[in-house]
Amino acid sequence: MFRVMTIAAVIALSTATFAGDATQTTTAVNKTEEKVNATGSDYRTIEFMTIDGAKTNLNAFKGKVVLVVNVASKCGFTPQYKGLEELYKKYKDRGVVVIGFPANNFGGQEPGTNEEIKMFCTGNYGVNFPMMAKISVRGDDIHPLYAYLTQKSPLPGEIQWNFNKFLLDQSGNVIARWPSKVEPMSTEITGKIEELLKGAKAKS
Numbered sequence: 001m002f003r004v005m006t007i008a009a010v011i012a013l014s015t016a017t018f019a020g021d022a023t024q025t026t027t028a029v030n031k032t033e034e035k036v037n038a039t040g041s042d043y044r045t046i047e048f049m050t051i052d053g054a055k056t057n058l059n060a061f062k063g064k065v066v067l068v069v070n071v072a073s074k075c076g077f078t079p080q081y082k083g084l085e086e087l088y089k090k091y092k093d094r095g096v097v098v099i100g101f102p103a104n105n106f107g108g109q110e111p112g113t114n115e116e117i118k119m120f121c122t123g124n125y126g127v128n129f130p131m132m133a134k135i136s137v138r139g140d141d142i143h144p145l146y147a148y149l150t151q152k153s154p155l156p157g158e159i160q161w162n163f164n165k166f167l168l169d170q171s172g173n174v175i176a177r178w179p180s181k182v183e184p185m186s187t188e189i190t191g192k193i194e195e196l197l198k199g200a201k202a203k204s
Contacts, residue, residue, distance in 0.1 A: 049133035072110035081125035083184035
């Protein structure tokens with residue numbers, strides 16, 4: 001009788017544990033869904049902060065080709081800051097902007113404050129392209145903009161590491177995406193930018 005009760009107790013405990021795990025998983029999924037749904041009908045209106053503390057959103061860059069990059073200061077890909085700045089300088093007068101979003105989601109490679117990040121970028125790489133305040137690009141605390149980019153955009157998929165890149169056209173539509181290893185000045189990226197610029201010129 002004692003053995004039967006013990007087995008029954010184990011089964012009951014296992015069931016309760018499984019139910020608890022399932023509840024936690026469901027809660028995490030629901031939180032992410034809330035962030036995606038919070039984008040409303042237009043993700044371009046989602047607010048984020050500049051590295052200097054001003055509110056902005058993607059509509060502030062309407063009419064420009066935008067390269068959105070999650071960046072970090074202590075990553076093997078950190079030297080790509082140089083390429084990002086080179087890309088910005090080459091194309092900014094033609095209506096292209098690079099936007100950097102510092103994030104500490106991978107290996108603790110962006111531990112600094114916004115002020116420290118700004119000093120690092122300008123001091124080491126002469127960054128002049130717009131830098132935003134530090135955010136999270138994955139997980140339970142993912143920023144709503146990245147919740148959209150990674151789950152509801154035409155090119156979904158979780159951010160895998162620092163320096164992932166999204167390219168938005170002049171209307172703010174996500175039209176291309178590249179992993180960390182693709183260099184900013186690669187023909188993959190510059191070719192797509194040229195294509196968008198030529199398309200806009202032809203329409204005008």
